[in-house]
Amino acid sequence: MGGLVIFDLDDTLLRTAAATRAARRTVLATLLPGCDVARALAIWRRTTLLYSDQQFADLVEVLAAVLGAPLPAGADLDGLAAEYHAEAVARVTVDPRVVAAARRLRGDGHALAIVSNGDDAAQRAKIDRCGLGELAPAERVVICDGTRIPRKPDPAGLRxxxxxxxxxxxxxxxxxxxxxxxxAGIPVVRLRTRTADLERGSGLSRAVRADAECAPAGVYDAVRELL
Known part of the structure; x- marks a missing residue:
């Protein structure tokens, strides 16, 4: 009998980090022109420990306060948030190594699922744009938006x-x-990537160990050893 392989979306099936950085640069150029972009991006990453990108207004207000650069009067933060999320979605690409592993596992008889934190519409737009809708049926695509379904690390989306x-x-x-x-009481394969833990949960990364760690090219073998 085949098992179930549950994939994260951002920086697992998809290459999201570079797209997010580019979208953040656009925001900084609009809201805080002339700022030290490298420093601002680093502070933005750390600010996500307090606020996710879905809490855009709070996040950029804290960012501006830390940088000591007030936001422009009358800034349309809601409009800028929409543009930010749209650019991040438009720039995202698949990781072909992980997607190939997923398809190979499905070919072996395993069921696939996708469970991701984030805004429901934005995450589903990424899935559709990158052609991942065929990987898993709709009932096994779960977006943990923090409203209908608690965000990971709450296991409610998996259960x-x-x-x-x-x-x-x-x-x-x-x-x-x-x-x-x-x-949730299941084993986990953690990808070794440069982007892992730049943001939420980074302080626990050394204390919490996965059952297996691998590069994206090693996903298939790592999963097979655990199923």
Whole structure:
């Protein structure tokens, strides 16, 4: 009997970090022209420990306060947030190595699922734009938006997917993914990437160990060893 392989989306199936950095640069050029961009990007990453990108107005207000650069009077933060998310979606690309592993695992008889934190519309737009809609049926694509479904590392998004008998494995790049799997009682493969833990959960990265760690090219073998 095949098992279930649950994939994270951002910086797992998709290459998201570069797209996000580019979109953040656009925001900085609009809101804080002339700022030290490298420093501002580093502070933005750290500010996501307090606010996610879905809390855009709070995030950029804190960013401006830390930089000591007030936001322009009358700045349209809602409009800028929409442009920011649209640019991030438009720039995202697939990681062909991880997607190939997913398709190979499905060919072996394993079911696939996608569980991702983020805005529901934005995450589904990424899936559609990058042609990943065929990987998993709609009922096994779960977006943990923090409103309808709690965000990882809360395991609520995983639990409806987990059957009583079939084994399951989670594949992700961050400490939040490892903690989610631990709380759900399933093994986890963590991708070794340069972008892992630049943001939320970074302080726990050394204390929380996955069952297996691998580069994107090693996902297939790592999952097979755990199923």
């Amino acid at each position: 409806p997917l987990l059957g009583a008998a079939a084994p399951a494995v989670l594949v992700g790049d961050r400490t939040t993914d490892v903690l989610t799997a631990r709380r």
